[in-house]
Amino acid sequence: MKKIFFYSVVCVANIMFAQNTNTSAEKSFNSLWYVRAAKQFQAQVQRGDDSQEALQKVGDAYYFNTDMKNAVKWYGQLFGNYEQVLEPTYIFRYIHALKGVGNYGMAKLLTERYEKVLKEAEYDISTLASNKDELEKLLNMEPQFYVSNLSINTKLADFGTAYYKNQVIFASSRDTMNLHTRIYKWNEQPYLNLFSADTISSGLDLKNVTAFSKTINSKYHEAIVAFTPDGNTMYFTRNNYTDKELKRDNEGTNHLKLYKSKLVDSTWNTPIELPFNDENYSAGQPALSPDGKKLYFVSDMPGSIGATDIFVVDILDEDSYSNPKNLGPTINTNGREMFPYATEGKLYFSSDGHLGLGGLDVFESDQNETFSRPRNLGKPLNGKLDDFAYIVNEETQQGYFSSNREGGKGDDDIYSFQRIEVPCKQSVMGNIINQESKRPLANSIVTIEDSSGDLLAETMSDSFGEYHFNIELPCAQTFLIKASKEGFESSDRQFATTTESNYSNEVTLNLNKLNPLIVREGSVLKIKIGMIYFDFDKHNIRYDASIELNKIVFLMKEYPNMIIKIESHTDSRGNDAYNESLSDRRAKATRDYIILNGIVAHRIESAIGYGEKQLVNECDNNSECSNERHNVNRRSEFIILQLE
Structure with a gap:
């Protein structure tokens, strides 16, 4: 209906x-x-x-x-x-x-x-x-509502609730002895009128249904009402008609209009049209901001994005309004956005244009200076058919919505709900990309850490460069994604989860190909150049050694944030103390050469000679080894501590 x-x-x-x-x-x-x-x-x-x-x-x-x-x-x-x-x-x-x-x-x-x-x-x-697979995630959302069909529902249409003092006002096509029954041939039910029902202190059910107002109810449709905070002014929707007949545009369509009525001496006075109504489009389904200063409504007026959009006007004074403003593509889609309801910091509405379970679904959007991406409220509030006209008391998280779901009493029924708190969880996935070629990087190692630096999970990118972590992340927290691959610079990116439960974060990392001089040995990055040769018992830099060390200088200029440490080693032949002293002089001579050629001193954290303390094979003082095997231990190492 x-x-x-x-x-x-x-x-x-x-x-x-x-x-x-x-x-x-x-x-x-x-x-x-x-x-x-x-x-x-x-x-x-x-x-x-x-x-x-x-x-x-x-x-x-x-x-x-x-x-x-x-x-x-x-x-x-x-x-x-x-x-x-x-x-x-x-x-x-x-x-x-x-x-x-x-x-x-x-x-x-x-x-x-x-x-x-x-x-x-x-x-x-x-x-x-x-x-x-967003649909699968929606289908598998943890339920956050208890819902119940109200006893006041009939076999005809009952929907569209609004709070009014200690009552709930709603629309219905039920017949009463006080209203002349006329059949609306779309669905062969009576026309809609507004009714009131008393709330029950012990629960969310309603009782004592009566016709709302003879002044407001007419022989055509009235439905969806909004009241100002003081309860003395109401906005509602009605067919565009005169006392004699429905008014139609040039194509024969009867549109809807918004009306306002004021409570005078306990009686609602004759409704007046709002100034932004028009004969050629519809405007209806009003909702007021909690302070009563903004009026939201639904229309297909020029400037609409889809079939029906949600608009807003500022209420300037008694009968003056700003120009209607479309809420924009974050809220409105090519489909239908309908039944807005505004609370402090939230906008609720129904849509079949956002990802849903079928027909109209109820969505929630955070409202600050802008609107957040709408969140589907999931099952059991939403289902295969139409779910709409959601209103809520944010303090109790109780309220009402309407639905034509199976198992109801009639066409559209009114349901009560109690929303329950569900821990807010999100997921993260993304892509690892070669920065130069823009192609995906398979078999990259990807890790995620919390804000304390603790490792939460590790995975690898697949053949399409995609990765995902099979863990749930708490909302409104900060995390660090790191990616690494042989031959590439490691990369990391910080991101924060939002307040939207079941949201899937997408974090893409781009890896730069490493200079061929940079190699990874285990978990350590090193600069690999040719052998650095020194004269016997000397530590001065020879010409052939300077050619290799110039490669270090050029590389450190290519990576201006690179920090290294230098280690110099000898073989086991000779006196241990002598070897350590000689290697230390050679390490520091190497450092001084690099600094002399334009690299600032703080980028070389240390330059230390270890003599024969860190042999890479078993050729110690007690072993007989060939010159070739001893020479393996005679080396200078340039270890990268920071690359970016």
Whole structure:
């Protein structure tokens, strides 16, 4: 019924076909009588008319009336016959209908198959079924709600709650003795009116349902109301009509308008239109900020991104408002954004354009200077069909929402909920890229550390350069990702998790290829040059040694943040003390040469001779070794302590 109340009158101009309307089925469809139209077009198809137009209309008639089982059936036949010529709109609707019956696998397959087409039509495919398994994560979210169907629901439509003093105001198509019953032919139910119900102190159920106000309720639709903090002014939605009849635009569409009424002597006075209403588009579903200074509403006015968008105006004084402002692409999509509800620091709304479980889902966005990426509130609040009109007391985390889910009492039902606190957890994944070639780097070692430097996990990038950690990260904390690979400089990147539970962080690291002189020995980086030769019992730098040491100088200029230490070693032949003293003089002579050639002293942390203390083979004082084996121990080592 919520589609009837907004989507029907908003979007009908976009879904009608340019054709004659002589047949009874076409007249029913174009008059928005979708229950009748579905039966008539289905009979037409069964008589042999399997044209694209007929299949689209029978699918649409069921889709617009939220009969997703039959919508999938007829959209499926439409795809089977006319897949190559269908507009992206029908791909979008078919995917949502599939999700509406729980066929998430096929929905994801179609999304991936039509990725290019949907993107060209400016649909964000991540809102349908992500290639990175976002849908699976959503399906596996830990539940954070207890929900319960209210006793006041009827077999007809009941939805769209609002807090008012110690009551809850809602819309319903139930009949009462006080209201003249008129049937709305879209779904063959009575028109909507506003009702009030008393809250129950012992729980969230409601009681004592009565018609809200004779001044407000009319012979056409009224629904979705918002009250100012003092309770003396109300905003609500109503059909655009005069005392005699519904008013229509040039295409025959009756739009919705926003109205305001004030409480005078305990009676709501005659409603007045808001100034940004128009005969050619709809505006409805009002919501007020907690301070009563901003009015949010839903419209398809010029400047809309999708079928219906959420807008906001500043309430300047008694009857003056700023120009409507679209909330922008973070909130609004190519689909439908509806039923806003604002609390301190939060905006709740329903959408079928963001990643969801089917139909309309309820989303939450943090509101500061900007809006955060909307978060789907998951099961059991959201399900395969439409879930919408969420309102909440943030202190108690209790509230109400509406849904046409299976197991209810009628069309749309009102449900209460208690939100429970679930530990906020996130994941992290990403890519390792060769900075020079921009190609993925496979078999890179990737680690993650917490803010204390403790190692949390280690993994390797796959053949596509992708990595992921199979750990859950707490929200609102800082972590460090490090990546390394043989022949490349190590790289690290700090990131912070947000406050959004189940969010997947993506952290990409680019690795620079190392200069060939830099090699890794175990966990240590070293500079490898030719042998440094000294004259017997000397420590001065010879010409042939300077050629090799110049390579060190050039390399340290290439890496201006490089810090090294120098170690000089001898073999075991000769006196131990003499060897240590000689190697130390040679190490310091090497250091002095590098400094003399333009490298500042602090970039060489130390230059120490170890003599024969650190042999690399067994050729000690007690062993007989050839000259070649002894010479292996005669070496100078340049160990990299810092590269970047």
